[in-house]
Amino acid sequence: MADPDPTPQDEAARAGWLYYVGGLTQDQVATELGVSRQRAQRLVARAMADGLVHVRLEHKISACLDLEAALAKRFDLHLARVVPALPEGMDTATATAPAAAQVLERYLAQSDPLVIAFGTGRALSAMAAEVMRTPHAQHRIVSLISNIAPDGSASFYDVIMRMADKLQLPHYPMLVPVITDTVAERALFNALRPVQAVMQLADQADVTFVGIGQINDDAPLYKDGFITRAQLDELLAAGAVGEIVGGAIDAQGRYIDTPTTRLIGSFRIPAGRDKPVIGIAAGKSKLAAMRAALTGRLINGLVTDESTARALLG
Amino acid sequence: MADPDPTPQDEAARAGWLYYVGGLTQDQVATELGVSRQRAQRLVARAMADGLVHVRLEHKISACLDLEAALAKRFDLHLARVVPALPEGMDTATATAPAAAQVLERYLAQSDPLVIAFGTGRALSAMAAEVMRTPHAQHRIVSLISNIAPDGSASFYDVIMRMADKLQLPHYPMLVPVITDTVAERALFNALRPVQAVMQLADQADVTFVGIGQINDDAPLYKDGFITRAQLDELLAAGAVGEIVGGAIDAQGRYIDTPTTRLIGSFRIPAGRDKPVIGIAAGKSKLAAMRAALTGRLINGLVTDESTARALLG
DNA sequence: CCAGAGTTTGAGCAAATGCCCAACCAGTGA
């Protein structure tokens, strides 16, 4: 019974197994593993924190189903997914994450190799955490936008790396910084061979997952230090209400063009794509941006929550 | 906020969502839903009991991985899956179920249509409960053995119906009773057109899932009233140690032939099949039967638990 | 309108859980 050296994660997994699958109490888990009750509790908590444990709900609440149908019809979407709302002010990313992960997994399960493109942001990051193994085909995953700020620092949400790590797939990170200092510098990056390869791959992606950013005082682009206050103001003045993988859009979902937008180094998603482009976003603050992205047909699939769905329709 | 008529199951799902995905306490769930704490607790419990909530572990414990490799090598298996053992005497079916469901889901995700065959029993039944809906291709599912006792009553574990119901797939139940009264009666059944269709389908199944039954005083076949004490004794006397979809086998995994076995109305799985035949079983009492099935090459895939795996290898 | 069976409800309570804190332990640098 005495394993020589069960790694800490192994122990956590075992504790989590006994607790969640076996339905033992933490006391029983402790006895079984020969550790104290507290340690068992910590192992179980750790299994959860490390993302070893995944919880999903099977049943679709009819109210949500109705909203999905309504969204799909209203905005002519390939796919609409609505999850029950968490109480006001709760983290919306964790709410959408399991549903988004499920959508992604459906593509991952496809047997012919796909190119799958990802944006960044909290929603995508949460999705990455929720995705489960799929030992299948050789898909390729490509990033539409880097997470490198102009000062060279990286923001947290490195979606593509987390994803590649988890799924063991060949991946193509975006090399161009989110925003460069001059147009010339950006052109320099774009001329690079590997950058062109990534852009080309992004262009032919079989399915694309993006977050949707609001452009206002809480704009992620600004909060995370990618653009300055002045640049934010410039975008606002030009009528920007939202942003998709860095591309600022107005209320009609048209890309806007200002000195700042010309410095952005991400792949620009074309309007009205045939292939699925799935937006993952929820929350009051993102409403205007989401409406814009939907009307501009920049996305043709949506994962959101109940209250956001209602607001979009009402 | 006030939905007109949320079905009871909707409410349960919503409560489960808030509790498990949202991480709220039952008190908060109660407030959110506008019900008493007790009702919230009951809804959450119900969501679990109704199988709406699915919990899975991502991490593979290295000890189990080692056992999988060893099993695959020793018995030349296509697939071996070993889950951590639950403490002595705990229900083994619930332990293997999530892993088995995951294996099945992998096949379900395949895009070209498959024929999937199922046996019966507690292990398969538990697996059925754990499977999550995969909205994909038009597979067909076929039953290898009915659950009808000679007196016309059905045992609980109606795997194929549960599965078909859950996955919305066309299904082909086995019509022949598990055991008939006379050989002539059995022949009568087998001559029926639909029966022959089912048998043929079973024969060409792309993947087969079966439980493994022990033949001893606790034999499921006997316990569930399919065979009499006299018939059990007859099988034992003929050297039976186990049974796969009703077919009694000796310690070497060869089908045995007695008056009783000639009355059995199930599909007989041939030895040494190429296509995957996955056995799902665990527990001390099943050891001899499992060893027999493995050595006789009646199965070429196995889902079991840690202690059983160790015992099989040791 | 009422009696009765079966179900649902909420109060109360015991068990289980999460978390804080002080004690302890291992490794490091003086």
Place this chain on the structure above:
DNA sequence: TCACTGGTTGGGCATTTGCTCAAACTCTGG
């Protein structure tokens, strides 16, 4: 060797959860 820092351990306690039980409620048949 010793003091110190960072991390781990288990005791104790507040919160949360599961469960029992009696009361209330609903549905049915007289």
